[in-house]
Amino acid sequence: MAEAKAIDGRSLVRRRAGLRLWLSASWLGLLCLVALFAPWIAPKDPLAQDLFLGRLPPFWMPGAEPGYLLGTDSLGRDVLSRIVHGARVALAVALIAGTITCLIGATLGLLAGFLRGWVDMIISRMIDIWMAFPPVLFSILLIAVLGPGLVSIIIAIVVIDWTRFARVVRAEAMAQGAMDYVASARVAGRGRPGTMVREILPNVLPTIVVLLTLEMGIAVIVEAILSFVNLSISTDDPTWGGMISEGRTSVHQAWWVLVFPLVTLFLTVLAFSQLGEGLKDRFDPVLR
């Protein structure tokens, strides 16, 4: 009886995890395709202005113009096409900045948590110092120094956010390092690098995956925030943050200019975090 119940509970968790995983993965997969093939998918040129077609409403509202599905902004640029092209910047920042941040932060955290001693001292003090900087101001300062552009945004995200990984991975590696299986591996003759990679890393990996997907979501938000204060890439290329910023000024006359990029941003960030949770449930051997 009890066993049957336990199995039911387990499959329920798994089905829900599966649904979450598939929904978020589909959204992100779709977004990747859209970003890759943006020039072919976008119905209009995202930069083409037409002042006679300014502030057209989305297709279901009276006064909509065919061909402009989600309406146009005050300069007559097609909102859908701009969202499609904006996905390129958003995803590039998410994937590149997320991955580099993860590699640097997780490596430092793993080293600090496993090796302890002076390595841990140095890395931990660096984390403490880093965390004392207000992140938004720090990033604005960094971009101001580096100059706007995609590379600068990625550098800013990596420089600021590596501590997110380092802190959590360090704590986790430390906990795993105290386990008897690590002692057994050491007794059997595994060196420190081997123990770290073969014994500790696989057990920290589920946490790293969750952090990585969260970080990708955060990177999308950071890019949007920087666009919002006009510190992102060149102002010509459409970005979601830039669209939100422009849409804000005309929200009473044309809400769609603000709302559609906002919803896209929201769904994307949500999808990243849910993807992480879903992957963790799926691949953690203890939960599986």
Next chain:
Amino acid sequence: MSFLSIRNLSVRLKKGQPLLRRVSLDVSAGEVRGLVGESGAGKSMIGKAVLGILPPSIEVTEGEILLDGVDLLRLPPALRRKRIGALAALIPQDPLTALNPSHRIGPQITDRLVDILGWTRANADARARELLSEVQIPDPDRVLRSYPHELSGGMRQRILIASAFAAEPKLIVADEPTTALDVTVQKQILKLIAGMQTRHGTALLFVTHDLGVVSKVCQKLSVLYAGMVVEDTSVADFFAAPRHAYSAALLAATPKYTDPAAGLQPVPEAVIAAVQAEVAAFDRRAAHG
């Protein structure tokens, strides 16, 4: 010549309290020595020092650990690692944390043989299967493909025992191998360790706080108090007539099934005071060089 010989080993917290005070003991080839004492007496610390897995916060201040005639403490770390890996193994205390949750059982036993000792994959796999049968695990092939969380505590402890014997070490340190198990399983596991030890002729350093276990498995015994060996004797002599007052009190404190009316006998305070005075006298001598 004993296989493991510890001479005047002192260990302390870095810049702090001593944990082992000039501990000496010998384990001959094929012999089983018990290490008993209260929690914190330094039993496990000796095992960890022998296997080179002392935590980084702890340092060895003096002494020698001769493993097959070579002082481990004078070897460079890489060579020490290699020598310990080739000659010794560990049966850890808690079977729940002693297997890596991310790897299947098979690779956990065989990877070390292949990567570190240079066995072929086929030999290692055959060896793992043979060992699991030897520790009486039914359906070894299925177990080798399992993850640790799919197996019971007793099963995992059997696997750890099998794994410890895999490379035919000459010395095994068993660190309270039955403490985390329930009583019925304890008995089987104890029997299994004793049987394996006899068949393979492995020397065993058996850390425990259970004198009942000592009487069943060990030939020699070291009683520890506050990191000091207060008695080093054969198990037969110990149970006949312990020499040190503290060991006698420890023996008297062991509950007896045959005489439940006696209840629990704590170690008398006078005995504790006496042995603590010994420790203090030792520290005074050490302080004056």
